[in-house]
Amino acid sequence: MVRTLVFRCRICGDPYIGSEAPTQCPFCGANKRFFIEAKDWKSDEFNVSLNEVERKNLESALKLELDNAAFYDCAKNAADKINDHYSFAKFKALMKVEREHASAISKFLNISRPELEKLSCNAKAKDNTKEGWERENRAIQAYTKFENEAEGQRLQEFFQALVEIETDHLNLHSENLQHFKEEIV
Numbered sequence: 001m002v003r004t005l006v007f008r009c010r011i012c013g014d015p016y017i018g019s020e021a022p023t024q025c026p027f028c029g030a031n032k033r034f035f036i037e038a039k040d041w042k043s044d045e046f047n048v049s050l051n052e053v054e055r056k057n058l059e060s061a062l063k064l065e066l067d068n069a070a071f072y073d074c075a076k077n078a079a080d081k082i083n084d085h086y087s088f089a090k091f092k093a094l095m096k097v098e099r100e101h102a103s104a105i106s107k108f109l110n111i112s113r114p115e116l117e118k119l120s121c122n123a124k125a126k127d128n129t130k131e132g133w134e135r136e137n138r139a140i141q142a143y144t145k146f147e148n149e150a151e152g153q154r155l156q157e158f159f160q161a162l163v164e165i166e167t168d169h170l171n172l173h174s175e176n177l178q179h180f181k182e183e184i185v
Helices: 052-081 085-109 125-149 153-184
Strands: 005-009 015-018 035-037
Touching: 052 085, 052 125, 052 153, 085 125, 085 153, 125 153
Parallel strands: none
Antiparallel strands: 005 015, 005 035
């Protein structure tokens, strides 16, 4: 008989039930190495002392994640209008992950996660994919800087995980942009 366990992701805090931790968090996209068994979860995972720079960087990261989630929400809706099922699924999944990142950042800041504002986007999936690539690239640059400026190991780990996750998103967009180029040829 396979043993069922409860795990928690150290990046977003969400639980997962399975015989082993998933290869990537289904909520925030973090790598398997960030999962621990729920019995080992510390209730203060997100309670860290923040210096002024760390607080400012988390606030900037929160804005970035909320803006990206709002953009992907718009892109999802645009794809739905033209029955582009692949792009709808991609942008919806990206929106959910970015919202999960915003939730985790809010936990570090000890605030409620703000609601999404409405953002505009393009009607074409190709253009939204290109903008998504640009947004993910900006996030990677910001989170690399924030990781280097963090004094505490917990925030360094958090921003390192975000860099890895956003790099996965960047690669997804790159593959999709290549596919769009191949369609034109």
